[in-house]
Amino acid sequence: MAGLGSTAKAPSLPPPRPKSPPEYPDLYGKRRELAKVQMLEREIRFLEDELKFVEGLQPASRSCKDVADYATANSDPLMPATKRVHRSCCFWKWLCGSSCFSFSWICCQGCVPHLEIPRCCGCSNLCDCSISSSCPSSCPSCTSIRCSKPKCHCCSCSCFSSLCFRKPACGLSCRIPKCPSCSNCCFCNGCTSCYPKCLKVNLCNGCCTKGCCYNCYICY
């Protein structure tokens, strides 16, 4: 019979001592770090080679002379300078078109006031698709040249004039790209690589969420 008041303790279990996970070598991080160091050491070699190269260089004035000699040695159709006019001189075609080409340069000078292709359909401004009424429907002055621009109402079917452009009538749908969903709007790899400087192209504001294109300023 166990005595009353016996105070013998049951043997207690040792306190739990959770083990830390074993220390696995961070091979990926180490290799990456090693690769970066190797790149830098290669860059050091390149820079040392470059320093040796620069030691033997001539001053910039020599190259400047080459530039000046070259730029003044050749004729230039866009330069306002004395030049010998050849029959095959090509720049008159821009002023007169083929109808004047066979005439003397006097004709071409006479063409100067009429250089400009009349604005399509009397539109003083471009057809702004955000303002559907900005492009008048009549063409008061364009008799020989048809308007080649689609009319406003941009997102409906529009045709290029058959005179201006070889396309079957109204097979074309006028599509202004809308702001795409975020899954398409950022083409950065994994999106995290967008930060700190991502693209130089800018999609419509608000189309990218933080998770996709954070700090991804783009001007498109």
Next chain:
Amino acid sequence: MSVAELKDRHLAATQTVSALRDRLKQKRLLLLDTDVAGYSRSQGRTPVSFGPTDLVCCRTLQGHNGKVYSLDWTPEKNRIVSASQDGRLIVWNALTSQKTHAIKLPCAWVMTCAFSPTGQSVACGGLDSVCSIFNLNSPTDRDGNLPVSKMLSGHKGYVSSCQYVPDEDAHLITSSGDQTCGLWDITTGLRTSVFGGEFQSGHTADVLSVSINGSNSRMFVSGSCDSTARLWDTRVASRAVRTFHGHEGDVNAVKFFPDGNRFGTGSDDGTCRLFDIRTGHQLQVYYQQHGDNEVPPVTSIAFSISGRLLFAGYSNGDCYVWDTLLGQVVLNLGTLQNSHEGRISCLGLSADGSALCTGSWDSNLKIWAFGGHRKVI
């Protein structure tokens, strides 16, 4: 070696690189005894002087419904391809202003376009990270669209610029937001070489532009958001031949000087610069205050056929014509009659040098040519 030791080595190497770069910069500065403008003034060069109607807009190409982002001329005939935010490429007869093709793109977010040397195909690229090739002689599909004849996939970022290798319809070079440039074989659709990228010595930020040397098509330059331009040899993709420092902002545009031994750049810092590829010297800075202390970025550049003129488009709509020798602005196409109503996003010279085409965010392209008198001798 432990990671901690590697990190120490990394830090030491970074400091060494920085010190060497400073030494290199100082040595180069000592060699800059003059610039092109200083030399030209010393030689008594006459400045270029344009009359009010010397350079005129003689064509306005209307048809895009959105911002024009890129344009390219055919190497021989007078055709232009343009790319726009409206998701189309348009091929124009530049003399008659007629459109010969309007190509609806599979990805509307196009940033660049280029004509092949023979003029038979066009390439484009953009946010889809793919460079798409269209054969202009292909039959259209049921919907009247020109099908893609090849897709060049491989870049991990947007395609910012593309250019066919001169005289080679089967090869082109691209630049990308993934910090690399690529040389492609269009026949196989494969990327032959990658210039730069992770673990290679190349740009450290988005690459925005390329220009292939017309005198030696194995060499090309690229401009990047890392503020540098780099010269590459297509036979050696592992590292750039030379890196050109100087700009203080993204290098948006690069273009070879006509002699093939120099190239120009245009940057977010508002300057254009001229560099020598053989020596690495920065030969000239082209900068002029625009007023109101604004410094609009340079978006695009082109040299005239002699190299005497440098055309530079700016984000505020200006299009300066620089006298490359005297470093002065001689004309601003942005203030002429019938000029663009928005940012100049791209420009290019015709193959014979007789006309300049500019593209703008106002959705138009304009062609500029000499309209003045020449003294006949």
